[in-house]
């Protein structure tokens with residue numbers, strides 16, 4: 137089944153996962169063949185080291201395939217690649233050809249971690265490789281003088297090009313990510329009252345863990361049609377904005393508020409009991425009905441009715457919503473400006 141990628145973050149994780157797996161496949165071919173050839177030839181330790189890296193890279197790829205966020209594992213693999221490149225440079229491989237293989241390895245090292253961490257890797261690798269090549273150490277393969285400068289210059293050029301390209305890609309990624317977040321907020325928010333809309337609530341609900349005892353309150357402004365008819369639509373809008381603000385100011389940050397219909401709000405209060413939540417909605421009702429709106433010098437007070445219900449798991453949500461709706465209907469029937477929780 138094709139995996140649906142919904143956000144730039146998911147796309148970025150997917151990109152890194154594919155890079156790790158591609159490297160594991162490619163690396164398996166090269167590391168295993170060169171590892172075995174070295175073991176059979178006269179480079180026993182090189183063979184052991186290459187086969188050790190082969191096992192490590194395969195283990196990392198298997199792990200990366202099964203986890204969602206691959207940032208940490210990417211940094212870990214880049215550190216392994218750093219060590220492998222330094223080892224090949226020091227060892228020289230077969231007649232100094234080890235240096236050739238450091239180029240794709242350091243390139244992947246940067247592609248995996250992106251430009252910021254990659255810059256640190258670039259600086260560390262450039263300095264360390266130059267010190268090792270030019271330092272005339274006994275343990276480092278003795279590259280011909282004409283090759284030393286070329287290996288170093290080619291390495292630095294490659295790293296600078298990749299860092300620049302990654303920097304440009306990362307800037308585009310950041311811009312796309314910001315636009316995507318802004319669009320997501322717009323799609324999930326009610327334009328008038330700035331609380332969640334239905335879609336936003338449905339989006340936010342599954343992410344919220346349903347703790348024991350969650351309470352629903354359906355809050356519906358009373359006689360809203362006549363308010364609109366008597367004082368105009370703009371006045372009605374102001375009433376809805378004020379009601380949303382009063383609700384927002386009186387609930388916990390973790391609770392959810394959504395505009396459920398024209399003049400109806402749905403409140404989801406987590407980790408509370410029906411009795412306490414009822415007292416809270418009564419308090420909100422009192423604050424709203426005490427708020428005096430002024431329209432062309434006339435003082436106007438508004439009220440709302442509410443139906444409430446509680447539930448303990450996500451499966452009970454629809455049923456609980458129906459119960460709250462029935463209680464809201466009863467509250468309206470009973471004369472409005474009433475909160476019904478039982």
Ligand SMILES: Nc1nc2c(ncn2[C@@H]2O[C@H](COP(=O)(O)OP(=O)(O)OP(=O)(O)O)[C@@H](O)[C@H]2O)c(=O)[nH]1
Nearest residue numbers: 356357358359360361362364369372373398399468
């Ligand atoms: N100003 C304004 N009015 C809206 C908005 N959305 C819906 N309405 C109006 O809200 C009114 C709701 O009317 P009804 O469903 O009859 O309910 P009501 O008049 O509040 O009566 P009860 O709920 O029984 O108290 C309708 O006239 C809608 O046009 C909005 O965004 N702004």
